[in-house]
Amino acid sequence: MEKNNFLTPLVEVRNCTMEFPGVKALSNVSLSLLPGECHALVGENGAGKSTLSKCITGEYQMTSGEIFVGGNQIKQSSYSIRESQALGIAIVHQEFQLMQEMTGVENIFVGHYLTQGGLIHWKELAAKAQEIMEFLQCDINLSIPVKRLRTAEKQIVQLAKAILSDSKVLILDELTAVLQEKEIENIFRIIGIIKKRGIGVIYISHRLDEIMSCCDTYTVLCDGRYVNSGNVKDISMPQLIKMIIGRDLNQVFPPVNEKTGDMVLEVRNLTAPKAFRNINLEVRQGEVIGLAGLVGAGKTELVHAIFGNHKITSGEVLIRGKPVKIKSPREAIKLGIGLVPDERRLLGLNMLFDIKDNTILPSMSKFKKFFAFQDHKEEAKAAYEYNEKFGLAYYSLWQNVKKLSGGNQQKIVITKWILRNCALFLLDEPTRGIDIGAKFDVYKLINELTKQGKAVVLVSPEMEELIGLCNRIYVMFEGAVIDVVDGERKKSDVIIHSLLGVSNNG
Numbered sequence: 001m002e003k004n005n006f007l008t009p010l011v012e013v014r015n016c017t018m019e020f021p022g023v024k025a026l027s028n029v030s031l032s033l034l035p036g037e038c039h040a041l042v043g044e045n046g047a048g049k050s051t052l053s054k055c056i057t058g059e060y061q062m063t064s065g066e067i068f069v070g071g072n073q074i075k076q077s078s079y080s081i082r083e084s085q086a087l088g089i090a091i092v093h094q095e096f097q098l099m100q101e102m103t104g105v106e107n108i109f110v111g112h113y114l115t116q117g118g119l120i121h122w123k124e125l126a127a128k129a130q131e132i133m134e135f136l137q138c139d140i141n142l143s144i145p146v147k148r149l150r151t152a153e154k155q156i157v158q159l160a161k162a163i164l165s166d167s168k169v170l171i172l173d174e175l176t177a178v179l180q181e182k183e184i185e186n187i188f189r190i191i192g193i194i195k196k197r198g199i200g201v202i203y204i205s206h207r208l209d210e211i212m213s214c215c216d217t218y219t220v221l222c223d224g225r226y227v228n229s230g231n232v233k234d235i236s237m238p239q240l241i242k243m244i245i246g247r248d249l250n251q252v253f254p255p256v257n258e259k260t261g262d263m264v265l266e267v268r269n270l271t272a273p274k275a276f277r278n279i280n281l282e283v284r285q286g287e288v289i290g291l292a293g294l295v296g297a298g299k300t301e302l303v304h305a306i307f308g309n310h311k312i313t314s315g316e317v318l319i320r321g322k323p324v325k326i327k328s329p330r331e332a333i334k335l336g337i338g339l340v341p342d343e344r345r346l347l348g349l350n351m352l353f354d355i356k357d358n359t360i361l362p363s364m365s366k367f368k369k370f371f372a373f374q375d376h377k378e379e380a381k382a383a384y385e386y387n388e389k390f391g392l393a394y395y396s397l398w399q400n401v402k403k404l405s406g407g408n409q410q411k412i413v414i415t416k417w418i419l420r421n422c423a424l425f426l427l428d429e430p431t432r433g434i435d436i437g438a439k440f441d442v443y444k445l446i447n448e449l450t451k452q453g454k455a456v457v458l459v460s461p462e463m464e465e466l467i468g469l470c471n472r473i474y475v476m477f478e479g480a481v482i483d484v485v486d487g488e489r490k491k492s493d494v495i496i497h498s499l500l501g502v503s504n505n506g
């Protein structure tokens with residue numbers, strides 16, 4: 001859909017400036033969204049995308065600027081989430097905002113309970129939730145606590161919650177970052193239906209192929225400033241990348257390291273009921289092995305099991321040829337294993353600590369001075385060096401991590417394990433939510449690790465990433481490894497066939 005200047009925008013932001021103490025997150029940014037339009041909001045980590053979304057939903061009140069909803073100007077001083085919801089603006093946040101102990105149904109309807117004589121009508125709510133699930137064509141158990149759902153399923157519960165309340169504007173802040181190709185297509189299909197109903201979508205994502213195929217219009221932000229906007233069909237992917245990072249990106253994947261050494265990890269017939277079964281795999285020094293598979297294939301559970309964080313019922317894990325029984329992450333760390341988890345907010349960072357402490361935490365012992373004293377100077381130096389490497393957007397190492405942008409938090413999670421100098425890295429979707437420029441820094445870093453003789457297990461939903469980085473790719477389907485792809489067969493169509501459970505023979 002092209003911009004039609006005669007329609008009244010659903011939302012229009014004019015000259016939005018947003019200042020936090022010490023940080024100007026947005027300066028003079030404008031954006032308008034028409035009915036039935038899917039508008040991409042793009043920019044590097046820390047560019048201000050989530051902040052702009054929160055100004056639109058009333059979570060933040062802009063320092064200066066104007067917002068119009070359906071042509072009517074909003075009074076900033078009293079604007080709130082409650083008011084934006086009443087005006088039909090809904091958001092799915094980048095970080096999970098579900099109550100982990102509550103069921104899917106409870107989460108979807110919290111704040112919207114149907115009551116009769118003070119009693120909540122659970123049956124009706126459950127039926128209504130089921131209706132939404134059917135509309136989304138998803139089959140998710142909504143009667144168990146959401147903490148027992150998988151990441152992608154939680155994401156769909158969040159989406160259901162957002163579209164429940166008759167919204168006119170839907171903001172999706174990196175909704176697809178946790179989803180796989182097949183589910184992303186499902187989301188695109190849903191966006192198509194939503195658009196036909198005249199709803200406008202603001203779509204935030206670092207996966208630019210999605211922007212090119214799903215969005216009508218775009219706005220690019222850089223360091224809190226407006227860079228450009230227009231119709232997606234008028235630009236190419238390289239042009240979009242250039243607007244985002246301010247230069248051409250002609251990087252390619254570094255060549256896969258072929259000089260491999262001793263065996264680091266062997267997994268033999270490893271089984272964990274309901275998660276995976278009879279898994280066999282091995283990784284040598286200098287190797288990257290990939291785990292591919294749809295959501296629910298068991299990849300995350302497998303890396304957590306290796307890290308001592310998921311119960312195993314049978315099978316063996318060998319580290320450097322020796323059988324080990326890893327019962328806790330602490331034991332795994334002692335053996336030289338590091339994990340970058342896929343739910344960084346819950347598992348990756350301590351939100352009460354600052355950047356320096358979060359970066360240093362797993363490698364404290366490296367910075368011991370004498371007795372129980374720490375060499376704080378060296379700690380800060382190392383934290384600084386590594387965070388600079390990734391172009392972390394921050395103003396002080398002593399700044400709390402909680403207020404960093406999502407992608408910048410992810411950069412710290414990676415940094416802290418790299419700094420620790422592990423022998424085996426388990427990376428569960430390490431580049432999720434990271435901007436296109438920094439992604440290539442992560443690729444270079446993974447490659448450097450292999451040259452130093454480290455072993456890497458990489459889980460990724462992006463085929464290109466697996467093919468570009470891995471010596472071998474183990475394809476999982478419903479808890480089992482059903483194919484091992486290497487050499488000539490390392491092609492996306494072969495892997496996609498396998499991960500859908502389709503046989504590649506013949």
Ligand SMILES: Nc1ncnc2c1ncn2[C@@H]1O[C@H](COP(=O)(O)OP(=O)(O)OP(=O)(O)O)[C@@H](O)[C@H]1O
Pocket residue numbers: 020021023024025043044045046047048049050051052094393403404405406407408433
């Ligand atoms: N509540 C806050 N207090 C202080 N600074 C903040 C707050 N929220 C965001 N910021 C800062 O504002 C800037 C923009 O952050 P924002 O989260 O909007 O970026 P983003 O474009 O969404 O990035 P990402 O792609 O990593 O999610 C960052 O420098 C961030 O640290």
Ligand SMILES: [Mg+2]
Pocket residue numbers: 049050051094173405406407
């Ligand atoms: Mg963000």
